Amino acid sequence: xxxISHYILPAVIVLIVGYGIFKKVPVFDCFLExxxxxxxxxxxxxxxxxxxxxAVGMFKASGALDVITYSLRPVANLLHLPQEVIPxxxxxxxxxxxxxxxxxxxxxxxxxxxxxxxxxxxMQGSTETTFYTIAVYYGATRVQKTRHTLPSALTADIVxxxxxxxxxxxxxx
Amino acid sequence: MSWLFTxxxxxxxxxxxxxxxxxQVSISAVNDCSNAVTLVxxxxxxxxxxxxxxxxxEASDLTGKLSRLFRPVMTLLFRHLPVDSKxxxxxxxxxxxxxxxxGNAATPLGIxxxxxxxxxxxxxxxxxxxxxxxxxxxxxxxxxIPTTTAALRLSNGSTAPMEILPAVxxxxxxxxLAGILTAKFLSSxxx
Numbered sequence: 001x002x003x004i005s006h007y008i009l010p011a012v013i014v015l016i017v018g019y020g021i022f023k024k025v026p027v028f029d030c031f032l033e034x035x036x037x038x039x040x041x042x043x044x045x046x047x048x049x050x051x052x053x054x055a056v057g058m059f060k061a062s063g064a065l066d067v068i069t070y071s072l073r074p075v076a077n078l079l080h081l082p083q084e085v086i087p088x089x090x091x092x093x094x095x096x097x098x099x100x101x102x103x104x105x106x107x108x109x110x111x112x113x114x115x116x117x118x119x120x121x122x123m124q125g126s127t128e129t130t131f132y133t134i135a136v137y138y139g140a141t142r143v144q145k146t147r148h149t150l151p152s153a154l155t156a157d158i159v160x161x162x163x164x165x166x167x168x169x170x171x172x173x
Numbered sequence: 174m175s176w177l178f179t180x181x182x183x184x185x186x187x188x189x190x191x192x193x194x195x196x197q198v199s200i201s202a203v204n205d206c207s208n209a210v211t212l213v214x215x216x217x218x219x220x221x222x223x224x225x226x227x228x229x230x231e232a233s234d235l236t237g238k239l240s241r242l243f244r245p246v247m248t249l250l251f252r253h254l255p256v257d258s259k260x261x262x263x264x265x266x267x268x269x270x271x272x273x274x275x276g277n278a279a280t281p282l283g284i285x286x287x288x289x290x291x292x293x294x295x296x297x298x299x300x301x302x303x304x305x306x307x308x309x310x311x312x313x314x315x316x317x318i319p320t321t322t323a324a325l326r327l328s329n330g331s332t333a334p335m336e337i338l339p340a341v342x343x344x345x346x347x348x349x350l351a352g353i354l355t356a357k358f359l360s361s362x363x364x
Contacts, residue, residue: 034228
């Protein structure tokens, strides 16, 4: 399975360029034109990312996460989530690298094939870094009012966490 | 986002005092803003690569073909968006990259989709329903095979790293559905 995944990226690249040549597109010039635009996008998202990454970093450093984890225990019980995965659930939407570290810790501590390990794996695999995505995507535009984006995205996350525990119970235990 | 930003900063200040971790908070403020720059520099390469490939795919009408293939899904999710618009094509490319697990490609493609959506959005500075829907889809995980997760499971000694697949599919599809429905439902409540 992991072998196949190595094929996807090169195959897609070759497919796009090959099909372009086949259709008599000046592929190299097109590429340069597009890449120039990529450079602009990169500069445009920088301010939003600095704001978000700094805030998330300070938040993690302050130890606020532990306190929130503790206070969210009743909510986790309500959603039938094992307590051990709460830090992952909180960090997953705000920091991709932070979530990866916690995920790794959980796997090491409880084992990947334990109930906790499986729930953490499904959570990690079925959700994305919500705040990062919102910051980057809107950062490239001049949008200031994101309207219902954040509440909808967070609803999807919470449902995803709840479903992770439920799906493991239903399908794997 | 303004509230979220302020909230996180105020909370880190308060908890920094309460936990006696002001030193770490202060260090992180200085370090993490430069980390963001490093991250963007790393991202720039992928961003240029995929923006370039996207331009080729556009010129060869590969995106148009893909877009017509996904027409049923697109009209369901982005009702007021013409299937042949530049925005629709960029969205289809973004969603395809997500499904294939090409997270690095999905971001630049999604960003160009956002820019196209902004061009046709009637109200400047305010997210359109289509923009919100695209972001919600991207904050949920569409990836068919979560390779990073499986690789970490394997390296931690899992006997069956891929056994979580059906559970991941179930959890992510319900989560995406919840996101789509909430976005549809809330779109008329947020002006």
